[in-house]
Every structure is written in C-alpha cells, then in structure tokens.
Amino acid sequence: MTAVSAPKGKTNKLGLEKTAYRGLESTLCNGCGHDSISSRIIDACFELSIPSERVAKFSGIGCSSKSPAYFLSRSHGFNSLHGRMPAVATGAVMANRTLIGIGVSGDGDTGSIGIGQFKHLIRRNVPMVYIIENNGVYGLTKGQFSATADMGQELKHAGVNELPPIDLCLEALAANCGFVARSFAGDPKQVTTLVKAALSYKGTAVIDIISPCVTFNDRDESTKSYSWGKSHAERIIDATFIPYYEEITVDYEPDVATEVELHDGSHIVLKKLGREHDSTNRLAAIQLLEEAKAKQQFITGLIYIDEHRADLRDIERLPETPLAHLPESSLRPSKDSLAKLMEAMK
Amino acid sequence: MTAVSAPKGKTNKLGLEKTAYRGLESTLCNGCGHDSISSRIIDACFELSIPSERVAKFSGIGCSSKSPAYFLSRSHGFNSLHGRMPAVATGAVMANRTLIGIGVSGDGDTGSIGIGQFKHLIRRNVPMVYIIENNGVYGLTKGQFSATADMGQELKHAGVNELPPIDLCLEALAANCGFVARSFAGDPKQVTTLVKAALSYKGTAVIDIISPCVTFNDRDESTKSYSWGKSHAERIIDATFIPYYEEITVDYEPDVATEVELHDGSHIVLKKLGREHDSTNRLAAIQLLEEAKAKQQFITGLIYIDEHRADLRDIERLPETPLAHLPESSLRPSKDSLAKLMEAMK
Amino acid sequence: MSVVESKASPAPVGSGQPIVNDFSITIGTKNGSGSQTANATVLRALFKMGIPVSGKNLFPSNIQGLPTWYTIRASKDGFVARRVRAEILIAMNKATVIEDAQKLESGGVCIYSDALGYTPMRDDVTFYPIPVGKLSSASGLEGKLKGYAENMVYVGVLASLLGIELDELKNALMWQFKGKAKAVEPNYQTIVAAFEWAKENLVKADPFRVERMDKTTGMIMIDGNTAAALGAIYGGVSFVGWYPITPATSLAEALDFYLPRLRTDPETKQPTYSVVQAEDELAALGMVLGAGWAGCRAMTSTSGPGISLMSEFAGYGYFAEIPAVIWDVQRMGPSTGLPTRVSQGDVLKTYWLGHGDTKHPVLLPGSVKECFEFGWRAFDLAERVQTPVFVLSDLDIGMNQWMSDPFDYPDAPMDRGKVLTQEDLERLGGKWGRYRDLEGDGVGWRTLPGTDHPLAAYFTRGTGHNENAQYTERPDDWETNMERLNRKFETARALAPAPIEDRVEGAEIAFIGYGSVDSAIIEARSRLAAKGIKTSYLRLRALPLSESVGDFVRAHDRTYVVELNTDAQMLQLLRLDTPELATRLFALNHNDGLPLTARWITEAVEKMEA
Amino acid sequence: MSVVESKASPAPVGSGQPIVNDFSITIGTKNGSGSQTANATVLRALFKMGIPVSGKNLFPSNIQGLPTWYTIRASKDGFVARRVRAEILIAMNKATVIEDAQKLESGGVCIYSDALGYTPMRDDVTFYPIPVGKLSSASGLEGKLKGYAENMVYVGVLASLLGIELDELKNALMWQFKGKAKAVEPNYQTIVAAFEWAKENLVKADPFRVERMDKTTGMIMIDGNTAAALGAIYGGVSFVGWYPITPATSLAEALDFYLPRLRTDPETKQPTYSVVQAEDELAALGMVLGAGWAGCRAMTSTSGPGISLMSEFAGYGYFAEIPAVIWDVQRMGPSTGLPTRVSQGDVLKTYWLGHGDTKHPVLLPGSVKECFEFGWRAFDLAERVQTPVFVLSDLDIGMNQWMSDPFDYPDAPMDRGKVLTQEDLERLGGKWGRYRDLEGDGVGWRTLPGTDHPLAAYFTRGTGHNENAQYTERPDDWETNMERLNRKFETARALAPAPIEDRVEGAEIAFIGYGSVDSAIIEARSRLAAKGIKTSYLRLRALPLSESVGDFVRAHDRTYVVELNTDAQMLQLLRLDTPELATRLFALNHNDGLPLTARWITEAVEKMEA
Numbered sequence A, B: 001m002t003a004v005s006a007p008k009g010k011t012n013k014l015g016l017e018k019t020a021y022r023g024l025e026s027t028l029c030n031g032c033g034h035d036s037i038s039s040r041i042i043d044a045c046f047e048l049s050i051p052s053e054r055v056a057k058f059s060g061i062g063c064s065s066k067s068p069a070y071f072l073s074r075s076h077g078f079n080s081l082h083g084r085m086p087a088v089a090t091g092a093v094m095a096n097r098t099l100i101g102i103g104v105s106g107d108g109d110t111g112s113i114g115i116g117q118f119k120h121l122i123r124r125n126v127p128m129v130y131i132i133e134n135n136g137v138y139g140l141t142k143g144q145f146s147a148t149a150d151m152g153q154e155l156k157h158a159g160v161n162e163l164p165p166i167d168l169c170l171e172a173l174a175a176n177c178g179f180v181a182r183s184f185a186g187d188p189k190q191v192t193t194l195v196k197a198a199l200s201y202k203g204t205a206v207i208d209i210i211s212p213c214v215t216f217n218d219r220d221e222s223t224k225s226y227s228w229g230k231s232h233a234e235r236i237i238d239a240t241f242i243p244y245y246e247e248i249t250v251d252y253e254p255d256v257a258t259e260v261e262l263h264d265g266s267h268i269v270l271k272k273l274g275r276e277h278d279s280t281n282r283l284a285a286i287q288l289l290e291e292a293k294a295k296q297q298f299i300t301g302l303i304y305i306d307e308h309r310a311d312l313r314d315i316e317r318l319p320e321t322p323l324a325h326l327p328e329s330s331l332r333p334s335k336d337s338l339a340k341l342m343e344a345m346k
Numbered sequence C, D: 001m002s003v004v005e006s007k008a009s010p011a012p013v014g015s016g017q018p019i020v021n022d023f024s025i026t027i028g029t030k031n032g033s034g035s036q037t038a039n040a041t042v043l044r045a046l047f048k049m050g051i052p053v054s055g056k057n058l059f060p061s062n063i064q065g066l067p068t069w070y071t072i073r074a075s076k077d078g079f080v081a082r083r084v085r086a087e088i089l090i091a092m093n094k095a096t097v098i099e100d101a102q103k104l105e106s107g108g109v110c111i112y113s114d115a116l117g118y119t120p121m122r123d124d125v126t127f128y129p130i131p132v133g134k135l136s137s138a139s140g141l142e143g144k145l146k147g148y149a150e151n152m153v154y155v156g157v158l159a160s161l162l163g164i165e166l167d168e169l170k171n172a173l174m175w176q177f178k179g180k181a182k183a184v185e186p187n188y189q190t191i192v193a194a195f196e197w198a199k200e201n202l203v204k205a206d207p208f209r210v211e212r213m214d215k216t217t218g219m220i221m222i223d224g225n226t227a228a229a230l231g232a233i234y235g236g237v238s239f240v241g242w243y244p245i246t247p248a249t250s251l252a253e254a255l256d257f258y259l260p261r262l263r264t265d266p267e268t269k270q271p272t273y274s275v276v277q278a279e280d281e282l283a284a285l286g287m288v289l290g291a292g293w294a295g296c297r298a299m300t301s302t303s304g305p306g307i308s309l310m311s312e313f314a315g316y317g318y319f320a321e322i323p324a325v326i327w328d329v330q331r332m333g334p335s336t337g338l339p340t341r342v343s344q345g346d347v348l349k350t351y352w353l354g355h356g357d358t359k360h361p362v363l364l365p366g367s368v369k370e371c372f373e374f375g376w377r378a379f380d381l382a383e384r385v386q387t388p389v390f391v392l393s394d395l396d397i398g399m400n401q402w403m404s405d406p407f408d409y410p411d412a413p414m415d416r417g418k419v420l421t422q423e424d425l426e427r428l429g430g431k432w433g434r435y436r437d438l439e440g441d442g443v444g445w446r447t448l449p450g451t452d453h454p455l456a457a458y459f460t461r462g463t464g465h466n467e468n469a470q471y472t473e474r475p476d477d478w479e480t481n482m483e484r485l486n487r488k489f490e491t492a493r494a495l496a497p498a499p500i501e502d503r504v505e506g507a508e509i510a511f512i513g514y515g516s517v518d519s520a521i522i523e524a525r526s527r528l529a530a531k532g533i534k535t536s537y538l539r540l541r542a543l544p545l546s547e548s549v550g551d552f553v554r555a556h557d558r559t560y561v562v563e564l565n566t567d568a569q570m571l572q573l574l575r576l577d578t579p580e581l582a583t584r585l586f587a588l589n590h591n592d593g594l595p596l597t598a599r600w601i602t603e604a605v606e607k608m609e610a
C-alpha cells in the first residue's frame, strides 16, 4: 500500500496544505501508474486552490476506478457501476451546477463496456474532467485484454491479442470533444498541467493517460509499460496552464505558441515542440493521432481544444441556483395553477 | 402498405426470378425511405444470384429494424433487441461460417443505444453487411431525436436539437472498419452497387444510407429529407461492382480510377467524380468526412475500403465445417481423454 | 341481416325498448388515418352531456396502415371498463370490417363506409352504410386533410343516430383545436353535413340513444401518463432522464409539455428543472441516480424492456440508498412483447429488480387520480426512505382517457428526508455516519455533494460498506447493513399508501386487485351483487404489502386475486407475505393484451365458485 | 499464554489426547504475496496422505496488499465444510495477526512470523514464533521470489509440528510446478530447512497430528469452475461469449485453457469451437443467443452484475425460444456487493430473469462433480426445451478446492432437440410451423439458418408471434402461445435433475438445501444425529421444483430451508410451489459472505427447535 502524494508544508490560496487534498491510503499494487495519477490530481487541485468540498469524484469499476478513494477525501465520491460512470456524473453535475466533476475510469471501463456512455457524455458536453487510466488491460479482474490493448500484445493468461486497439482520443474527437489530451503517468509535470487546464475547461475534458499496470501488463514490449512510455513518449505540445488569477509572464514566440483563453479567464499557452501541430484544429488533431498511430509513435500533450462548444448546463439553461438547492416554493407550482389546469381539463 | 420491389420476370444465375427475393408486404409508411432500401437489397441479392437460404437477416428495433421482414422471405431473420443486433449477428455468423449476414438498423438503434455494440462489432471485423437506415429520428416511437439528428433540427414534439450529430461513417472508421460507405435512399443505383460490393466484402461492411422518414422528419430543411438529399447528394466516388464471375469490361483512366480486388475475386472499380479522393486511404477518408461536415456537404459513395483486415472468422481460426454442423464426434472428446484428465487430477 | 337502405324500419333483435346511455362503440380504422380527433370529439361531447364515458385506444405497433380500433363506452351507471363486445361499430377499415362486424353484440349496430365494398352478413345487427367520400367533400378539405374529414363523417352520422348534441360536438372541436376556427370549421361542416344526410337518409332502426344527464359535472378527463407527469411536476421533480418507449413515452412528453408552462421561474424565465433524453435506459437511470444523489428529485419513465436494462442500476440504488422514482408503464409480454397492448407483467420484476437480495417499494396507482397523487408522493417516499421507488402503471391507465374528479393539491409539504446541511454538521462537530441508524427506522442521514464542510463528504459505493460508508468485507458489517436495509424496508411498508378496503358484511368471497383492473372489478361486483353474490374488495396500492392484507384475507373464505398477467404475480407475493393463508388465495389472472372486462371476471368467478 | 520459546512443554487447554486428522488451519497473509503455492502444497500433501481435506480461499477484492486468508480443513470423517474457528493459525500478516489469533479455537495453535512484532495475548493457545526471514534464505531465492519462499517456511514448520510427510510435500511441489526441478528445488529446500529448524527449536506443545489414512484413494481435487468448464467441453460447447467478472472469470479461463487441449481437430489442427471475449455481458448473452439460434451449443458465464445486465436478452431467449446455457457463479450482495465473497442471492433473479412473465430452468450443482455433470447436461436440456438454461454455482463451489470422485463420462449421446433438416423439410413438403406443438410437450420444431430449402426460413422475434412465427397482436394468439410456453416449462420440470432425498425413518424435521451448503448440512446432520436428533434431507438440483418436493415436505413436521442469502429466496419458491405446505417450511438462511458452517446450522436448528 502506498500513500499517494506526500505533503509539502506549503499552503495554497485557501490556506490549505497539500495534505488537505489527500485521500485514503491506496490499496493498489506498489508502483501502479494509477497511484501516480492520483498524486497529480492532488497536486493540481492543491495548486489551483480548488475547494475540495465542491468537487464530486466519479468512477466506474476497476483498479483505476478505485482511485477516487485515494485523493480528495473531503470531496464526495461516487464509485458507480462498470462502464456507467458517465450517466451518473451527468445527473450529478446537472443537479448541482456548482460541482466540479472529476471522473476516473479505466480503459476497460471506458473503452469496452463503457464506450457508449463515453461517446454520449462527450456529445452532450457534460462539464467534467474525464481521466482514463489506460493500461491496456483489465487490472482488477487479473489480466484480460481491454479494447485499447495493442494488436499483438501478449498477456500471461489471455495469450495474444489479435484485435486492433480503440484510440480513446480519436473516439473523443469523433464525438466532438472540445478538450482532448494524452499523457503518460511517468510524466508528472505534464499530467499536472493537463489536469489543471482540464479543471478550468467548461465542457467534457478527456485526458487519456497511459498508466502502466505493473502486475499484468508491464513488459517492455507493451506500449502501456513504463519502459516503453519512458523511451517513446514525445511531447508534441507543451501546454502551460495559467490560472485566471495569475498574470501571463511567459514569453513566447507567436509562431510556435498559441494562447487559448478559457471561460473563467484562465489561459492555456500551447507551445509546439519540434513537430507542427495546431491544437485548435480538429482535423489536424485527428491527423496527428492517425499519423502517430501509423508510425507507432506515442505523442503526448493537449491534442485538441475548442473553448466554444456550449456545455450541457448551457443547453439546458440551468438556473443560477443549483437544481438540488431549489426551495419548495420554486419546485411546487401554486395551488392556483393546479386549479386552473383542472378547470381546463373539464 | 407498399409491396417493395416489383418482379421483373427475368431470372438470375440460380434460375430465380426477382420475386423469389421478395419479403412480406411492408407495413411501413407510404414513401418511407426504408422501403426503397429493402428493394435495393432485393435487387442486389437477385443480381448477384445469392442463395437466400444462406443469408441470415439481423436487426434491432425500430421501423428500420422491421425491414428484414420485407425482403428475402426465404432467409432466416432475427429481429433482436433495440441496439443489440451486433452481438446476435456475431454469434450467428461465427456459429455458421457459410452464412451471409445482412443487418439493418436505424440511426437510433445504432447511434444511440447501440453505439457500443456497433463499435465492437467493427473492431472484431465480424463479417456482415451492416446497413444503417439513417433518418435522424426515432420513427417507431414517433419522432424523438436520435444521435444523428442535426444540430438545429426541429421536430414537432421534441423541439429543437442542440446537440451535435454523431457521424456513423466516422465512427466506423475510428473503429477500424474496412468498408465504409454513405448513400441516399433516393439514389437506387448507388445503393444497389454498394450493397453488392458490401456483400462480397470479407469483414464488416458499413453502409450509412440517408433514408427519409416521411412522417416525422421530412421537412425540406432537414438533412435527412428527400428534398435535401436530392438537391445535396454529391457522388464523390462511383463504385462499380464487378462480381467474380464477370469480366472487367469497363474502360477507365488509371488516374481517376482505382481497382480493388475482393477476397472472392470480385472487383470494385472506384472512379473519382469531380473531387480528389482516394478510398483506400483511411486518413483521406476521415478528412473527406470532416471537410464535408464543415461545409455541410452530403457526399456519397464508397468512402473507404481496406480489403486486408482479417475478419473474426480468420482470427478465431474457424474450421471449414460450420461450428453449428459439427457432429458429436467432433464436439465430445473421447472417454479416454476424460480418464486421462481425471488421472492427472488425482 | 338488416341494411337500412334496403329495408325500412327493421326490428333488430333486442330493439323495442330504447337503450339510453349504456353502450360501447368500436371505431375500426387504419392506423395513421387521423381518426383520433374524431374519436376524441365524440368522447368529449358525450362527457360534456353529463354521461359517464371512457375512451380506449387499441392500436397496433405501427405508424401507418395497420388496423386500429378505438372504443368508447357510455355508461349511465358510471362503469368505464372495457366491454368484450361493442353494441355499435363504426367500420372504416376494409381489412377488418368482416371480423369486426362479427364481434358485435347481438342486437347491435354497424355503421360502415360504403367505400369498403362490404356486404352485411348478420341478421341480428342493424347496418347503416354511409357515403363517406361524398360527405367528406363538405369539408372543402383536400389531400391528406380530406382523410381527416372522412372521420368527421362518422361523427355526424353517429350524432344523428344517437342524438349527440351538435353544440357539444362543436364545443369539443373548439376545445381540441384550442379555439382555432380555421381548424374547427371545416370539420364541423362535415359533421353537420353528415348529420343532415343521416337524418334524411337513414331510418333509425336500433334502440341506442343518448340523453343529457349530470353524472360528470365538475369532472375532468385525462390519461394516466399526463396525470403522472403533472403529479411529478407538483411533486417538485427537478431532473428527468428518460428514453422513448411505448407506452411510457407520453409520460415524458407530458413532462416536456407542462414543465415549461408550470416550472419556469417567473423572474428569471429559466427552467427549474432539467430533462435529458438519454441514449438508453441504463443511462437514463444512471443519470437519475446521479441527480438523486446530488439532491434533485429525479425520475425516469419506461416500460418492460427498459426495466430489464435498469436492473443493475436499480440494485445499485437500493444498496447505495439513493432516492429515485421510476415509472414503469407496463406493456405486454416478455422481451419486446406487444408494445401497444396492456399487461401487469412486471410486478415481480420491479419488486425484486437487481440481483443478490434486492427489493423495492412499488406504488400501484389504480386511477388517473392516483397517477397524479403517486406522482408527487413517490418523491416523498423515495427521499424519506432514501431508495428507488417504482410506480407501476400500465398502458390502459397510462394512455387511455379516463374521467376523474379533479386532482387534489398535495396536502403536505415535501418530505425531503434526512439530509444534513453545513449547519447541521457544524452543530455535530462533523460527527456523523452516512449509514448510521439513529432513529431505528433503518434510514441514515445523508449529505449532499457540495456541502461546504470538511467532514461533509462520504464515498458512495455499490460494494460492501459500514456505517461510515467505508469499504468493508467484514461479515458482521455485511450482516448489520443488510439487517438495517430490511428495517428500512419495514419503514417503507408503513409509509406506503395503504390498501383501500370495502368489506361487505356476510361476503364469503373477496377480490384483491390493483392498478387498471379496478374498473372491471367494480363492475363485476355490481353484476355479482345483482345475482345475489356478495363480495368484498381490497385494492392494493403499494408493495411491500400492508400488514392489513392478512386480516382481510382471513375474513373471507376465498379471495380472488385479479390481475393482468400470465403468472399470477401478485398472488405469488400475497402468498409469500401470508404463507398461513396461502391456500385461501386464488388466481383470477387473465392476459390477452386487452384491458380487463367485468364479464371475464364474473364468468371466471362463477365458474370457480360452481 | 504459552509461547514455546519462553516456556517448555506447556499444557494448553484440550491437550493431552492427540487430535489426529481433525482440525482446520487458517493461513493469514497479504494478498499478492504469493502464498497460494504454499497453501496448495500443504493441501495436496494432506490429500495424498489419504486424509479428506478441503481448501478455501477467503480473499479480498484487491490485487496486492490487503489481508487474505486461506483455510485448510482436514477431517478424518470426511467433512469438508468451513469451520467457524480454526485450530491452527499461520500468521504472516501484521495487519491482522491480533484479530486472527483472537479468533482461534480455544486450545489451538498459532504459528507466527517473528517479523510481525507480535506479542502473544492468549493463555489458551500455543504460540510458535518462527524466524521466517532467516529460514527463507535457505531457498537461495532473491527479490520477489524470496517472498514466495517465505511462505514455504511455514510449510516446513507445519510439516514438522503436524507430521506431514516431506515426501508428499515434495510430490505436491512437483505436481504444481509440473515437474520443473528448477522451481521445485529452492522451495523444497526451504521447506526442509524450516522443517529441520522446527524439529530442533520448537517443543511440540499441542495435540494436533496427522497420520496417513486411505480415505482419498482414487479421488481427484478440483475447483467447481474448472469442473464446469470441463463439463461444458464434454457437452460439446462450440461457442462461448463471455466477459470477465469475479468469481466467474476462472470458468471462462478454464475453457480457454482446456478447449485447445481437448477440442482441437486432430486432423486439421483447427479448433472445434470459438471463444469471444465480449465488450460486456449484454453482448456476451447476445452473442450466445445468436450462436444458439444458428445451431451451436453456446454458453456464457458471469456473476450477479452480469446477470442483471443480461435481463433483457434472457427474456428474449425465453420468448423467442433459443437454447443457451448461462452459468451464474454467485457472489455476495446487491449491486457490486462483495465480489470475492460467497452468496446464493441470485435464485429469484435468475429464475425470473426478464420482464413480463418470464421464467427459466435453473440447475443447482451441489458439488464439483455436479458442476461437471450439469456442465454437459445443461446443453441437452437447453436444446431439448429450446430455452436458456441457467446454472447457479457460487464462489465457494466455483473457486475453492474440493475432493471428488472422478467425473463420469456422459452416459447418453447429446440431445440436440427438435431440429428439422433439409431432408425433413423435403419429406414434409415444406409444411411446418416453428411454434407448433406437435408432441404436446410445448416444444416446437426449429430449422437452423442456412438450411437449404426454400421453406426452411422463419423470422425470429421478441414480439408477439403465432405458431408460424408470424407477427400477431391477436389476443387469442397471445394466450395460446403463453399457454404453450407454460406447457414447455412443465416439460423442463420433468426433464431437469430430480432432487436427491435422504428420508430418515422417524425424523420429524428435515432440511432442504442446494448448492454449496451441502457439505455443511451433511456435517450438521451428523452432529444433530449424535445428539439424538434425526433429520431427513432433500437436496434440490433444479428449478422448476420437482413435484416430489411436496411429498417430502408433507412427510415432516418442520422443514428447514438452508441457504446463503438474506431473503430466504428458495424458501419463497418452495412456498409458492406448495402453498398448502407453506407454514411447514422454515427459513434457515444466513448471509455473511463466508461459506456456511455446520455449527451455524446446528445452533440455528437447536434454537428454533427449542
């Protein structure tokens, strides 16, 4: 058992130490990628001074889906059913518009049983951060192939996978996702930045994080292993996240960087690293994924961002007061109105 | 009630008249696009001299999913559950490798409740023709939005749709589909050609056919209406299908046409019409869909073909005799083998 | 055979005495041919003439073309159940006219379109052929609309033959077309033309008449799905997740229609609710549980196949203790069954939905009025007991037109159940346990996500948990928790609507029924009473069963459990709850897809009592 | 307190007389620490010494780190049920040692690793601390493997204290490592080193001993899931669609393991089957129905949540009449519950899975041998009756190690049911009706897709259909069809495995049980008999219930229904089937996630009989 993310002593804008963002002690395997992602969520929330009380944590079922217990103990959590986290999260974030939704799922939970709900969550642009802890395997049920398993991938009991993998970033893009990122659990800095940016994004923000399963799928040949990730991860876009309360101090060349302003006034500065990519161009994003796939490259960073899509709260024109807090006087129409209705039905 | 596809008197290579390929009288609305697609399936099967007895028809639930009753009465049919046709078809075509699977589904059946099974069917490359009769609406339940409804589309009861549509061709491509086509129920020639090509394709062949619902979604502004289709459909690729038993007699310029040979020796000649597109290039296919979408264009034709993917029957290394026909001697191991096993467990 | 044109003043069987305000009409048409307006016009005119009526649609699972029937029953005695055979047939469908006419009650009437090419084939029925095409021209309508006008022809003829007041027909049209003269006029012209034609050309040869009376004064007419939607709205529903399915769709559509009208904030003009059409029923219930967990009054509505798909989430809701309301408007059969036919086949399924020792409170509205009442009460129960509550309606109650007394405004403020606020937590110093049973009713206190207190949070899960909502695999924790859940179920038993009893002095036999079979039981009892057979009646209104049911059964020699399903599902639950009385309970179940009739009950009881 | 090192030859309670071949061992370790091999080695050595044993894994839902326990029971009398308290504890987990030691039977033994930093705290238990770290060095293994060796230390110590033969331990290692000396040697070295160390350093102060006997000669040892998989293979399974879920996963994995070995065509080297891992359980059953429809012997295996997800398809299979076999290896609780704990909570759910009057035959294997037998029989039943057949196993029977007589080869050829071939159709001139009941057993004749005859085809649907598989909404068609389905269910009742009865002359009370509680009932009866309480026993093996059950219940004053669930589910079904005997049936249900013990039954009966 590993306690994720050690305290630092520093306090944030809420006057809280990082310990205030911790969760229970993890019961995942030592070295599991998922634990390092939990730590990054803690870091991001701490650094952004997010009030845990306003966060609602969601998950499905799997080792990954256990993670919400291991960060942000002060937040309500909802460990739902296998593959059905999106629906539950939809209901909850609509019920209370002040909630900040953070969902954690696995590749099996999202890509196999859950792909339908995943697509429809994105189509509705339900405001929440959706993190996939992608290890290409079913951890909790001990090592079967998930839908993101590589073709040719070998597992101890399950043998060799002969089906092509689903690319969850491409799936998100196809479903019109406005925030699509890919990262690697072994790249703490990038994961933290992306989680921070995602937390400020208004809509569904998908981060597909390769998160090695040290127990069932960490052979060097596996594209979901630590060693493969370390040697192959190529940061294609460096996304610097600047919260709304900080000034932009970074200096950058306008031709290699783009600045995206989010609805809350935060900024993301997208800096191209090496290769040409425009993260605000959907087709380019798809192209990038396709090319990387063809060349067996593991590209990371913020692949696509569109800060203009209306989210489901907008579409449903939610009132300012959370639906969950509306008083009886708002919820129950008057006696008079019923009398009128009855009159009309006579 | 309309009787779909009138007989012609001619006979095909099996000595059958087209009437032999008919189904029951349709109980769909007069003018429903689905009926014209049924007629095209009849045409295609007749023209290819397909023995109906070897065809298995599959569907989910919806007006579209009723169609299998209206063609090929001599074929077994399986009208399954809403959104769950892919699983049933998978089991059946694996059970009997000689079956030719034809599935008919709706946009709700495939895009809403069924998107998960749709993706996984394709991922497995289950050999079958998968036709989507896409009208952007739930016909059978009387006019709610499906996942392919246009943003801004208006329906009598349901109001205005504010969610982006799912593009089922793009979804198929993302899931690694090796045969992706789009057509229009009002273009009989193209539909017939595509169905014929699909029938010869070894793997999942998806044809997304805009098929107007005259009762609930046929306003001129709707991209799923007859008038919109007629005025907007742009054939981007002319796919001429040449069955294995016919010689290629068409003359074509090599730079505007490509020839694809299918596993059974049939050929598809892809002829570019006007615009540049290479149907054997996956990225180009995605690009084409994306661009057409951005420009509100309705492009039709064979968007993508890859005749090299192994289908699920290959992957599972099915024996020549259909599993369903294996005799007891193949199915029940010997008494001796059990004795040996028991010995080893002592 | 008696065709009026060919023979004047025949004497059909049963004629002589006029039969006033006591008959059933069946209108046989083709689906999608637009007869609904005509049917509704007749129904409403009779209703406004003060005559008790009911209207039932027996329609196919099809959009256009297949045969469909509408039945209108007028009953001076107020009986509104379906009758096995109608006295009057309006035959507008070539495909079914022969069979339809065959099914008429002896002594009945058949009004048929001369375009059907039908030749009457019964001696004991009066036949009136009508030139529908010709008469519908009077409307001046063309094309598709002309089809609609054709249906108005039968309205006019019927009005003439029965004596339906033209004024009331006009009022009914006005009501339906919301006063739009442009829509009313052509239709009304057709009615009048047909009325005049009938007066001149048909010789009344049957005994059926209507006469104004005063039995519907102050009453409303509505279908159960609309009533349910209104109930939910007055119950403060704030989140709806749903997926279309017959016959539940019209419930959600009524929500969609009335919510903007009743629940738009007058100041901000913003909705005080959110309705999301889900991608399927798994998602619909998932959303509802998410919203219920976060503090909304959340609901969904569905039918059998949707209920099946909701199994896993229903079990989750039970075990994680999340309030939710699930309407099951039941339709016929296992699997897809017959989507447009009625049944009460989901009793066992909803009661035990889930796996591994799950059970749910189930409300059983027996009228449109109760659809409204349970529409709001279900939320109180769900939030009070913190659990999914099912409401079992059915196609007959949900989609057909029923008379009713006006609905009563909720007689108590909303019961939002045990919720700890930030202030409560401060008072408690943050000491609380989500699943701690402080009051002995099995119900713990919950906090809503977003509650601004560092100790407000808890972790909701479908896996084993202890009082403090912590994960546990300890055998004792499991047992304690399951015992508490059973205690909670007893709380639900006590809070759920009690049965309604009518114990009759000296009755040896009794009925137990629920839901839409109520009207047939009422009528059957009256028929039996007329034959000197006294019966008591208990109408169940909820599961788990009230403890009073045992007393009722004990007080009678034989109790017949009337229901619309094949497996006598409620009988089974009754036997389980009162094993010592198991042999006094008898199945009186029927399941052919049609609303139950008094005749079937009466005959079945007589046979069993013989 | 008695720690051997500090005090020589203590006299723990109950010492004196040696206790031979009659005790339980609990091994408490951390999950993922590799103790399985050690546990299995001890189990197998005892088994091969001729001593009846059982091995049960009480593990958490976790991959690494959480506490886990393994219990081995040795019983000269052949009782293999779990015992409430063990006599011997091997304590290897710091997190649980205190509680584990507290739970030991008085007079018991605690062997613990000195690395735990544990101080013994009971007077009535003999404590043996062992230097695990030091002794494991003997293996020469390093790193992760050293952890495995640590477990071998306890094996050696235990062997020394109890008298387990070193040769049998070595054989057991050889068997496990398939003879690979490289794997066997280091482990065996550790065992020997620990054995020697114990001989020299520990003073035997407890009464527990083993001695070779001959009660296991010719028997095998296996888990129920492997047995089920083998049964299915010998039943000719040709299509498997499945989705991983504890505790059913190992059934599918056993299929994956044995199918290539047993069902590869010797000539073509190709498989005679297809196994597809589905994307979820909805798809798994959908595939199985597709394959069953097309003529395969098709199956799936799952547990509670998967069963919930299969509801809609199960109802479809029932109504469209498609053969399929569905194994439900039951785990604990509603929702996700406790995936690694046992329960029998899905009885009602599987029996009635679906909505709208659905019901299914359910087989109830009570032993690994029956897992094998029902593994093949289920296909015969499913194809004969043309319906989905459920097999209810559970985690205890499915995942734990059981002794058994070797399995019997199927005693009859496969029954493929009523299938019309091309030749049959030619003979009949193509005249047939899919749902026509020619033989009066309710089962129609089917054709398989691909049958080469122009009249072979029919249309399969979940909607209403008539004899000829045509769509119909006619009330009479519906009723006829449902009546036939009920007739078919009676056919299933007659064909399903009959209960096994042991009626005891003069017994006033009786047990009814099923599935994995069998071993506890057997032992409880023996205990009760020893106290002079005679009991009869009927073990159910299938639903619908055999008609003979009524006679059995009638023959006794009180019948206790023993089962592992909260809602006494089988009791409910028994009461429904025999309402006249409802009050003679009593619940003896327990549900704490652990396999049932004889002690619990005995005490519960004594309390109820008092």
Ligand SMILES: Cc1ncc(C[n+]2csc(CCOP(=O)(O)OP(=O)(O)O)c2C)c(N)n1
Pocket (backbone or CB within 6 Å): A061, A062, A063, A064, A065, A081, A082, A105, A106, A107, A108, A109, A110, A133, A135, A137, A138, A139, A140, A141, A146, A213, D243, D244, D245, D246, D281, D305, D306, D309, D336
């Ligand atoms: C309906 C249902 N089916 C199956 C399971 C069993 N199950 C639990 S977790 C899991 C797979 C998890 O894989 P993934 O989402 O990749 O998470 P990981 O453990 O790899 O982090 C499965 C199949 C379940 N809990 N519920």
Ligand SMILES: Cc1ncc(C[n+]2csc(CCOP(=O)(O)OP(=O)(O)O)c2C)c(N)n1
Pocket (backbone or CB within 6 Å): B061, B062, B063, B064, B065, B082, B105, B106, B107, B108, B109, B110, B133, B135, B137, B138, B139, B140, B141, B146, B213, C243, C244, C245, C246, C281, C305, C306, C309, C336
């Ligand atoms: C589980 C389930 N939910 C809902 C339904 C109701 N239903 C029947 S068809 C349909 C939608 C069909 O839409 P589509 O697939 O687009 O077909 P169309 O009628 O437009 O051809 C729905 C929601 C059902 N049959 N089963």
Ligand code: SF4
Pocket (backbone or CB within 6 Å): A027, A028, A029, A031, A032, A033, A034, A063, A064, A135, A139, A140, A212, A213, A214, A215, A216, D063, D064
């Ligand atoms: S099994 Fe794999 S995914 Fe699960 S906790 Fe262990 S390392 Fe992580």
Ligand code: SF4
Pocket (backbone or CB within 6 Å): B027, B028, B029, B031, B032, B033, B034, B063, B064, B135, B139, B140, B212, B213, B214, B215, B216, C063, C064
């Ligand atoms: S409702 Fe629409 S989709 Fe259905 S049959 Fe009519 S036109 Fe076709």
Ligand SMILES: [Mg+2]
Pocket (backbone or CB within 6 Å): A062, A106, A107, A108, A133, A134, A135, A136, A137, A138, A139, A146
């Ligand atoms: Mg995974």
Ligand SMILES: [Mg+2]
Pocket (backbone or CB within 6 Å): B062, B106, B107, B108, B133, B134, B135, B136, B137, B138, B139, B146
């Ligand atoms: Mg549609």
